Amino acid sequence: MKPLEQSHVPGLVLSALCVLAVVSPGEVPVPSEVPISEEILEQLRASVARIAVNSTPCSVTCGPGLKLEELCEVTPAGERRNCSLVSSYCLGTFxxxxxxxxxxxxxxxxxxxxxxxxxxxxxxxxxxxxxxxxxxxxxxxxxxxxxxxxxxxxxxxxxxxxxxxxxxxxxxxxxxxxxxxxxxxxxxxxPGDLVGLSFQQSLTWEQKLEGNLKEGSAGNGSREGRERFWEQEEFSEAVLGIGSGVLGAILLSLLLCCCQRLWRRRGAEK
Structure with a gap:
């Protein structure tokens, strides 16, 4: 190990401290900003960006789909021009x-x-x-x-x-x-012979009636379904039963009226 007076390290450290003491923090040189010419500024002011300003939801809830986007050129002042609708790729949930x-x-x-x-x-x-x-x-x-x-x-x-x-x-x-x-x-x-998978065959008469009535209110496309429904055997039997009941009630009312008249005549003769 060298003696302290023969070593160069203390001298270097002392010199560095003297330099830092002489140069104040405010005098440390700071790189200035790069100047921008007026031509470049004018080009930036005149530039426009084409970005999506509106978008529809993705056409699917999961996996790959499409969405409709409105692309416009937007000026630095916020003005929109030359807008168009384009389809773009999108992803739903995984x-x-x-x-x-x-x-x-x-x-x-x-x-x-x-x-x-x-x-x-x-x-x-x-x-x-x-x-x-x-x-x-x-x-x-x-x-x-x-x-x-x-x-x-x-x-x-x-x-x-x-x-x-x-x-x-x-x-x-x-x-x-x-x-x-x-x-x-x-x-x-x-197994194919275990159970019938026909939904229409498993419906009750009331469910078929309700379903056909709903189809009837859907429009002209259900006319054929309504005609088939009126031709069904169950509906014919229901109409026949209702008609028979009404006819029986009418005949019973006529019979009661005739009996009342006969009783009144007999009472008058006595």
Whole structure:
């Protein structure tokens, strides 16, 4: 170790302190702002920006959709001009929920994950992954197993009881890992002779009457349905029963009137 009087470090420190003491804080040089010419300022004042000033909600509640935007040129003074309406790509929520399906065995079925005409952002495409929770109706993602299918729809020709379960489909933009849509299909496949799935056959006569009356108030398009309804056997029987009751009441009233007249005549003769 060198003696203090032979070391250069104390001298350097002392010199730096002297410089700081001489130069006051107000004299420290500060870089000035870059000057802007009047020509550039005029160009900025004359420039306009084309931005979206209004927009409709997305056309879907989940997954990819479209929205209508109003684009206008906006001047620095806030003036709008040359406005136009354009359709633009938008995304709803990620999760589309669980859809319940019940079909009889032997019936063809298709589970669409995304419509073929779904909007796309630019030239990007979509990729699809399917998973299955066999024999269960659930949304617990831990119970699903991958399927070797990358198509936008699953087809069953025909559906069998072994196909029952919950199918999950994830939609992604190609080259990305984050799903933009997830939908579950809860599929029940029952024997064809177990139960009739015709909704109209399960309705009572009163429910059919109410439904046809509602259809009748919808417009001219339901005229054929009303004509078929008037031709139904149940309606004919109801009209016949009402008519018979009214006719019987009239005959009974006439019979009572005749009896009263006879009693009055006999009373007058006595």
């Amino acid at each position: 999760l589309c929920g669980l859809r319940h399906l019940t079909v009889p065995t032997g019936q063809p079925l298709q589970l669409p994950c995304l419509a073929p005409d779904a909007p796309r952002p630019g030239n990007h495409g979509y990729s699809y992954t399917w998973e299955l929770a066999r024999g269960l109706i659930t949304t617990n993602d831990l119970l699903f197993e991958p399927l070797r299918n990358s198509s936008p729809a699953l087809s069953f020709s025909p559906a069998r009881e072994a196909h029952a379960g919950t199918y999950r489909c994830d939609v992604r933009l190609r080259g990305t890992s984050k799903p933009i849509k997830r939908v579950y299909f809860g599929l029940r496949v029952i």
